[in-house]
Amino acid sequence: MTGEHFTSNDLKRRALEFLKTRSLQDLKERDQHFMINRKELRYIVDVANISNEDVVLEIGAGLGFLTEEILSRDPKAIFAVEKDPELASLLKKRFGDEPRVKVICRDILELLPFKGKYTKVVANPPFSISSRILLGLLNSEFKIASITFQYEFAERLVATPGSSSYGSLTVLTSLKFNAALVKRVHKSSFIPKPEVDAALVKLEEREPVLDSKSWDLLNKMLPSLFERRKRKLSNALEDFIVRRCRIRRTTAKELVKRLISEDIRVYKTPPSEFARLAEEIRDYLAKPS
Numbered sequence: 001m002t003g004e005h006f007t008s009n010d011l012k013r014r015a016l017e018f019l020k021t022r023s024l025q026d027l028k029e030r031d032q033h034f035m036i037n038r039k040e041l042r043y044i045v046d047v048a049n050i051s052n053e054d055v056v057l058e059i060g061a062g063l064g065f066l067t068e069e070i071l072s073r074d075p076k077a078i079f080a081v082e083k084d085p086e087l088a089s090l091l092k093k094r095f096g097d098e099p100r101v102k103v104i105c106r107d108i109l110e111l112l113p114f115k116g117k118y119t120k121v122v123a124n125p126p127f128s129i130s131s132r133i134l135l136g137l138l139n140s141e142f143k144i145a146s147i148t149f150q151y152e153f154a155e156r157l158v159a160t161p162g163s164s165s166y167g168s169l170t171v172l173t174s175l176k177f178n179a180a181l182v183k184r185v186h187k188s189s190f191i192p193k194p195e196v197d198a199a200l201v202k203l204e205e206r207e208p209v210l211d212s213k214s215w216d217l218l219n220k221m222l223p224s225l226f227e228r229r230k231r232k233l234s235n236a237l238e239d240f241i242v243r244r245c246r247i248r249r250t251t252a253k254e255l256v257k258r259l260i261s262e263d264i265r266v267y268k269t270p271p272s273e274f275a276r277l278a279e280e281i282r283d284y285l286a287k288p289s
Helices: 008-019 024-029 038-048 065-071 085-094 127-138 151-157 168-176 212-228 233-244 249-259 271-286
Strands: 055-059 077-081 101-104 120-123 144-150 177-185 198-205
Touching: 008 038, 038 065, 038 120, 038 144, 038 177, 038 198, 055 065, 065 077, 065 120, 085 101, 127 144, 127 151, 127 168, 144 151, 144 177, 151 168, 151 177, 151 198, 168 177, 168 212, 168 271, 212 233, 212 271, 233 249, 249 271
Parallel strands: 055 077, 055 120, 077 101, 120 144
Antiparallel strands: 144 198, 177 198
16 A cells, blocks of 8 residues: 555546546535645645654545555554545545554544544645634644645634734634644645635644633633724723623723733734733632632
């Protein structure tokens, strides 16, 4: 198996063969797009830096093209997750003689988050579940993830404070990972071709910035603050404390005044400041009343 090598033309031929069993419209409705560009597949796996000690989680294994590339790097094991029963059956036939490949016919969203099970994550997931996959990974433990997302979504993950793409996912991603948008992947690399380009994103673990309780509070706080992203941070934070922390308005106003020295807009607030506020509010809530 590890000695086999398929060119992009080989992959295209195999994808088109599968397409004979389904219409293009059916695949698009299922948000299934198979990457057939061997160079891009190789790049995805290169970014994950897989060694023979790695246990790899592959999300959306599809026709097994990425699985083959991962296997060529001689990992300890690959857990190839594929929701589609027909595709999972094809994967089991394709890798039936390879004990390191475990095909799991389940929805990846049922398996996230995970702790201490996989060291690397490699994926070409459906664009439609990008946010839910990312939220699952934000609460999981692994060393490196190499994933393709819709290009505009990927831009959000590495956006700078004050930009139009900056939001709660940017903040969480920045605090949890060293994140990088590695490269743009043209839509012609897929069959069927999606309407937009993709981007390869690298997520690498970093030292935790917050303890688990502060992290949980931050996850609740950010969506509330970014509901009206151009509000002043003090006003948005005060409303959150009143509504979600069940604190009286006068007390919340006094707390916010102590916590915020420079009152800027929510969308201009850096991740480090959001982390500090979550920690300070958590400490305040933990004090005996």
